[in-house]
């Protein structure tokens with residue numbers, strides 16, 4: 166099967182600092198991957214480079230068989246990035262207008278915009294707050310709204326940077342369950358998180374980074390020892406007992 170995303174030997178310097186050193190990994194269509202590694206490992210910069218917010222110095226970014234390394238516009242359009250700070254992305258007066266903003270900007274017809282808006286409001290469970298101002302939402306609702314906003318533009322891949330940061334337990338569970346639902350619906354997701362244990366039960370792939378290097382990509386069940394070696398917290402439980410969504 167052809168990979169949806171293939172990242173080959175990506176390198177990036179900022180000033181005279183080496184941030185990414187020959188990073189390679191792949192995502193298949195429908196993968197739900199979690200990327201972890203210590204603070205400063207280069208995870209956020211990797212997402213920014215993939216999406217096209219900064220240009221890597223060398224390496225290749227191939228999406229669906231097409232080399233898009235030099236085509237930042239196409240990457241910006243087809244790869245969505247949900248930033249760690251949810252509030253930065255709101256543009257609409259109300260939740261539903263915020264969700265419609267992206268598709269309207271892409272020039273979609275009114276019917277298309279309405280249909281995608283209703284779809285993402287349902288999948289992200291935002292119906293109750295659809296007429297509220299984004300600023301009035303709770304932390305968890307804001308995070309779900311940012312995800313809804315990028316989802317509405319029908320990207321090929323969704324990147325999320327630390328989606329649980331500053332969320333309490335119930336909000337974390339709601340965001341996690343919506344990501345699991347997106348995965349079940351066939352979306353391809355790469356999430357950066359140091360809270361790997363919350364994802365392990367649900368992901369298809371674990372990526373570990375250290376000091377700008379990709380240490381490897383693993384199936385969840387074979388990742389536990391690697392994670393411990395990389396000094397990432399994993400509880401000493403059987404993998405099937407990891408879920409945060411039970412109980």
Ligand SMILES: Nc1ncnc2c1ncn2[C@@H]1O[C@H](COP(=O)(O)OP(=O)(O)O)[C@@H](O)[C@H]1O
Pocket residue numbers: 179180182184202203204205206207208209210211
């Ligand atoms: N604008 C910048 N100039 C130089 N170095 C930077 C810049 N932004 C981030 N860095 C450095 O890049 C490295 C990777 O950062 P980052 O990708 O944010 O790490 P992570 O998300 O894994 O915690 C860090 O050492 C950070 O200090």
Ligand SMILES: [Mg+2]
Pocket residue numbers: 208209210326
């Ligand atoms: Mg980061």
